[in-house]
Amino acid sequence: KQEVTQIPAALSVPEGENLVLNCSFTDSAIYNLQWFRQDPGKGLTSLLLIQSSQREQTSGRLNASLDKSSGRSTLYIAASQPGDSATYLCAVNPDYQLIWGAGTKLIIKP
Amino acid sequence: NAGVTQTPKFRILKIGQSMTLQCAQDMNHNYMYWYRQDPGMGLKLIYYSVGAGITDKGEVPNGYNVSRSTTEDFPLRLELAAPSQTSVYFCASSMLPSGYEQYFGPGTRLTVT
Numbered sequence: 076k077q078e079v080t081q082i083p084a085a086l087s088v089p090e091g092e093n094l095v096l097n098c099s100f101t102d103s104a105i106y107n108l109q110w111f112r113q114d115p116g117k118g119l120t121s122l123l124l125i126q127s128s129q130r131e132q133t134s135g136r137l138n139a140s141l142d143k144s145s146g147r148s149t150l151y152i153a154a155s156q157p158g159d160s161a162t163y164l165c166a167v168n169p170d171y172q173l174i175w176g177a178g179t180k181l182i183i184k185p
Numbered sequence: 186n187a188g189v190t191q192t193p194k195f196r197i198l199k200i201g202q203s204m205t206l207q208c209a210q211d212m213n214h215n216y217m218y219w220y221r222q223d224p225g226m227g228l229k230l231i232y233y234s235v236g237a238g239i240t241d242k243g244e245v246p247n248g249y250n251v252s253r254s255t256t257e258d259f260p261l262r263l264e265l266a267a268p269s270q271t272s273v274y275f276c277a278s279s280m281l282p283s284g285y286e287q288y289f290g291p292g293t294r295l296t297v298t
Contacts, residue, residue, distance in 0.1 A: 079227065107286075109286065109287075116294075117291070117292075118275070118289055118290065118291040118292045119275065119289045119292075121286060121288075121289075124286050164227060164228075166227070166228075168287075170282065171216070171233060171235075171282035172218065172230045172233065172243060172244075172282075173220075173228070173230075173287060174227075175227025175228045175229075176227050177225060177226050177227045178225075178227065
């Protein structure tokens with residue numbers, strides 16, 4: 076059974092720092108992996124989608140990598156800002172559904 | 186192009202009441218999904234549909250029913266609401282099930298007391 080784990084569950088860093096969020100999955104048979112952002116009481120915003128044949132995707136200050144063989148993905152956020160504070164969720168797509176991690180709650184301190 | 190829309194945004198139900206959560210998409214997507222998100226957890230799949238008239242159970246279907254009479258609409262029915270169904274419900278759609286991005290609605294926050 077596919078399981079997705081995100082560590083740490085919470086992270087607090089000063090503004091301006093570069094940071095890495097981690098996502099691991101137990102079964103490498105996936106079509107893609109997506110990173111989402113969720114603000115408190117809000118819906119989900121898709122940040123990046125990495126197809127299984129890709130190694131990384133970039134959007135602005137965000138860079139996501141995928142290593143299927145080791146079952147890992149990282150989301151790199153450069154020059155963090157207070158507006159980046161949110162919960163970040165990763166999800167893998169092994170078939171018709173998405174399997175989700177529980178998220179990392181990120182707080183950027185001004 | 187509104188994407189995926191959900192109504193209502195918030196709802197409070199008493200134990201034993203029933204309600205329908207509405208979901209609609211205007212992207213002509215074949216696949217639609219209902220997920221629930223409990224506090225501090227990831228999302229779990231309740232039901233999904235591969236097209237009009239075809240639905241199937243996900244990981245946590247008990248206490249829910251769905252129907253798909255049109256490509257656009259995928260309502261989720263709660264019968265005899267229970268406190269365990271207090272959650273945030275997300276509807277999503279995609280063109281195909283595998284390898285394609287899923288697009289999410291804004292969610293419905295449901296409290297059962």
